[in-house]
Amino acid sequence: MYPSASSNFQNYAAYRTQTASRDHSFVPPCQAACPLRMDIREYVDLVAQGRIMEALQVIRGGNPFPSICAYVCTHPCEDACRRSQVDKPIAIRALKRFALEFGGDRMIQVETQTTHPEKVAIVGSGPAGMACAYYLRKFGYPATIFEAHSELGGMLRVGIPRYRLPREVLDVEIQRLTQMGVEIRTNTRVVSLDLLFDMGYKAVFVTIGAHQSLRMGIEGEESPGVIDGATFLREVNLGLKPSLGDKVAVVGGGNVAIDTARTALRLGARKVNILYRRSRAEMPADPAEVEQALEEGVCIQFLVTPTRIKRQDGQLNTTCIRMELGEPDDSGRRQPVPVEGSEFNEDFDTLISAIGQAPQTPGDFRVRIGRGSTIQVDPATLSTNRRGVFAGGDAVTGPATVVEALAAGRLAASRIYDYLQHRYPSVSKEEREKLVGDLLPETAEMIKKIGRIEAPLLPAEARIKEFEPIELVYDWETAVNEARRCLRCGMGAEILFQDKCATCLTCLRVCPYHVPHLDTTGTIQIPVDQCQACGVCVAECPAKAIVLRKPYDRRQVTEELDHVLKSATESKVSPLIIGFCCQYGLFGTGTLANLWRAAKAGIWIIPVLCIAKVEANHLLRAFEMGAEGVFVAGCGEQCARENTVAWVRNRVQKARKVLAEIGLEPNRLQTYVPSAAGANPAEWLDRFVEQIGGVYLASVIMQEVKVDSR
């Protein structure tokens, strides 16, 4: 049973397990790009349907700390999103944030039980350590986190500025960890792993991060007034307020450099210059944040690097040199080359170098250190050269993203589980195929262009005054509309019953996106990488050979219909009116839910995932079960597709013909499409109800007259 909009959490979980077996869908690019392999397509679609609680459940199923990701994730999913071939990618991170805020993530408690005696120590409380603890608890192991600082969170606490990740969010997640029974030891620096083993821990996960700033290697770097970015952010984030003076220079072009510059602005620096030795195209920082920094007044000097710092009269007289881009290096970026004789001097009060960080692993850990001071591990098991010692996060990869750290933590937890169970690591394999390939131009052209709706930001002037979070959350309607832009990659139609297919070419002729085609053997093919899952061909196929991958198939409408009819007959309302309504538009935004409540009694709504999936058969079935009136309500102009209503009108026409032939008034079956011009759906519905009431009354009277005349 596909759950209706009112069904709760547990139902959805049960339903997902049931349907997993019939999941033919491909792994969409967003999911493939996500280090946590989150089921993005699914939760975006649930948001589009307005089923926020279920969306939240999907999110929580794939991410131990979704609220953190909702603020700071670098969203590789959005970079992979195929919608960018049409217009702009889906705002996945903002949608996740919406689902968390509106779904009530803070209220969720995770139940755990200790079922195994072996204790596991986690050195470091960054995202990787926290994720590892979370999953170890879920597996039933006691876990202890050791943290050198006074508070948990690692880089989330000391690296990421408060305006990007509010501390309350982090505290809620840590609170949850404590509730799950994770033992926490703050202000405890681990110097030797042997000691941990002596204390009775059976396995250790080393996730100490990369906190050591790299040195610029120039003259005068040791002068007072020159600090490194990681230290600066740590001090500010732990509550200190370093005095910076008016004019601050930040060296580097990564996310830390941008965070540093924006933090400096918020601490009251008048002028903040970022010095970056390459050009904007090569900048590793998130472009959106670079944009925000520029809005806030940060000045970025490209192709400039400092070569010497001299302290004079309390100021840093900095000699810089201009660069030009030469040949590409190993990383594929063009190597900056100094331009001779282009030196110039500039005075700063403070210079912060943020040119990169490296892990600093205590020698007593006796783990093998590799390139860039990182800990060497087996990438499949995260095990180090020492038995029972696992490592992950920035300490292994060098500075990376939060979501990668979370993925490493999760992997470590399952590998530690395997290790403690003395079994061969079970490498989980994705069974479904990955969706690859771009949209064909002719398909992309037919997809309705709908602009991406960015999450609102605080205005730049308000932002730089304080450390308030700058990104606001969507409202309900905006979120639903943004989520509806999803192309549902890899979920499309497939000819499931090739033996039934009569190669009538109906699908090829009706597809709005020109997706089905004949191959050279004369067999019809519906390429999964192009199909938009609109469902028109599924309903039109005369052989019923086509299904949509996933629960989108006709079973959804049919089962929903059966469910509603059953409850409707039990409730004995009359006259019974059934409405097939687009779950995405009116229902998703809540308009329809209100309408439903406001409507006169006797209306039963069947939410459908786009009315193009309603077949003439469904309409007749409603009448068969005793409905006196049936209507199909689309979502009107906000529809993410074009002309879906034309298909519905055809099918309504077909069903009306049958009604006429058996002596029922054809106007008992109607299509309703709201227009933007302020039409009130409630009014229309009331009129329809009245009309059906009249028809019904007339038929009842007729019946009695017939009986009397006998």
Next chain:
Amino acid sequence: MIVAEQKPLQEIRRMISPYERVLILGCGTCMTVCDAGGEREVSFLHNALRVAQSRSGNEAHRFLEYTLKRQCEPEFLEMLVDKVGDVDAILSLGCGIGVQAIAERFPDTPVLPGVNTSFIGMAREQGVWDERCAACGDCRLEDTAGICPITRCTKGILNGPCAGTKNGKCEANKDMDCAWVLIYKRLERLGQLEKMRRYYPMRNFRAVPRPKRIVRTPVAVGEDNG
């Protein structure tokens, strides 16, 4: 392909009225392609009959639906053997051939035609079919530039056009092209206009025995094949 049209619901209801248990039998080939009796139409008709029944109140049919790959092959019909015993009649949504094949295979079960088999034709676009061939058994398309005057000319004349052609349309229907104008234009395009000047004698349809049968004489195993 054979093109057919589903019969009006009322006619179908009248036909099935004496029978309680009815098998609605679709055909997965031509009838699926022309949208008259594929699996989807079978279930649509099933639903329509049930709505009708629920509204009239004094009918008590029970329906079964099934779709064969082709009703016109004896081997496919064998799949029905188990089902036929449970029903009082078969409502076939196959073409006339299907109906007759069923009648021949199941002599004790009444079989009812659910569609009007209309013609041999082709799809013009989604949902539109045109007649193209009369299956006359004596193809002259070589002489008429690939356009059949037997089917496409209202009169079916072999030496056209007649006097009723006007602006390339037929006098019988202003929306219909005159087949002979089409033939002329295409012959002109092919540089074969001399074919218009020839006289084609009447054909003697009496010489064509009905019903026709084609026997492809097989070479028997063991015979001298040399």
